[in-house]
Amino acid sequence: MRVLLTRPRAQSEELGAHLRARGCEWLGEPLLRIVPVPWDPNVLEGRQALLLTSANGTRALLRSSSVRRDTPVFAVGQATAAPLLAAGFSHVHIAGGTALDLMDHIRRRADPQAGPLLHLGGYDIAVDLAAGLAPDGFEVDRAIVYRACAANRLSARAIHGISRGCIDAAVFLSARTASTFCGLASKSGLSAFCTRMTAVAISHKVAEALRPMKFRHVAIAASPSLGGILDAVCGKPGPSSA
Incomplete structure (x- = not known):
C-alpha cells in the first residue's frame, strides 16, 4: 500500500515511520507550510x-x-x-x-x-x-x-501518483488540509482519479471537509490519535467510518 501524507514535513515523517513499520510506503505532500x-x-x-x-x-x-x-x-x-x-x-x-x-x-x-x-x-x-x-x-x-500557509498547487509527483493509480490512500488530519486538497485536486483535473483512493480522516469534521471530492471510501479513525490513524489506514476503521 502507498499512502499520501498531507501534513507538514516533520509531522509526516513521524507518521511515515510508523506506516513503514506496518509495511506501507508513503509519499509526503505537505499542504500546509508552518x-x-x-x-x-x-x-x-x-x-x-x-x-x-x-x-x-x-x-x-x-x-x-x-x-x-x-x-x-x-x-x-x-x-x-x-x-x-x-x-x-x-x-x-x-x-x-x-x-x-x-x-x-x-x-x-x-x-x-x-x-x-x-x-x-x-x-x-x-x-x-x-x-x-x-x-x-x-x-x-x-x-x-x-x-x-496553504499550498497553491499539488506537486508533480503527487499528480503523477494519483493520476496513475499509484496512491492507495491519503491521510487528512485537519479540516483545512482536507479542503485544501479537494480544491487543488479539482484544479489539477484529478477528481476522477480520486475515486480510486481511500481518504482517511482523523475526525468527522475532517471527513465533512472532504465531501466536495469523491473518494472510493472515507475512513474515519476510531480515535483522534496516532494509533487510530494507523488502524484506519491499515483497514481497521472505527464504527464511524463512512
Whole structure:
C-alpha cells in the first residue's frame, strides 16, 4: 500500500515511520507550510496555565528560553504533549485528542478563579477555546505563535501518483488540509482519479471537509490519535467510518 501524507514535513515523517513499520510506503505532500510568528514571551506571566492545541504551538513554546518547566500546560493530545515531557515540563495535562476533549479536561482540572489561561496557537483556529470556556467562568487569552500557509498547487509527483493509480490512500488530519486538497485536486483535473483512493480522516469534521471530492471510501479513525490513524489506514476503521 502507498499512502499520501498531507501534513507538514516533520509531522509526516513521524507518521511515515510508523506506516513503514506496518509495511506501507508513503509519499509526503505537505499542504500546509508552518511559519513561526514573533511573539512576546512576557505574555506567559501571570497565567494559571497554558493551552496547546497542536505540536506547532508546542514547538513555539519550546523555542522560548524563558519559559519555566514547572508551568502548568494543558495539551490537546499525546503528540502535542510528548515534546514538553521530553523537555522536562513537570505539570502537563493531556486531553483525549480533540479541542472538545481539551475543554472538558480544563473544566475538570482548572479553576476559573485561579487566573487567566493562555492559548498558544495559530492565526487560524478550528475551535475558539475562549468562547467555549467563557460560560464556565474561564478567561482565555490567545497568543498567535505561527501561521499555517496553504499550498497553491499539488506537486508533480503527487499528480503523477494519483493520476496513475499509484496512491492507495491519503491521510487528512485537519479540516483545512482536507479542503485544501479537494480544491487543488479539482484544479489539477484529478477528481476522477480520486475515486480510486481511500481518504482517511482523523475526525468527522475532517471527513465533512472532504465531501466536495469523491473518494472510493472515507475512513474515519476510531480515535483522534496516532494509533487510530494507523488502524484506519491499515483497514481497521472505527464504527464511524463512512
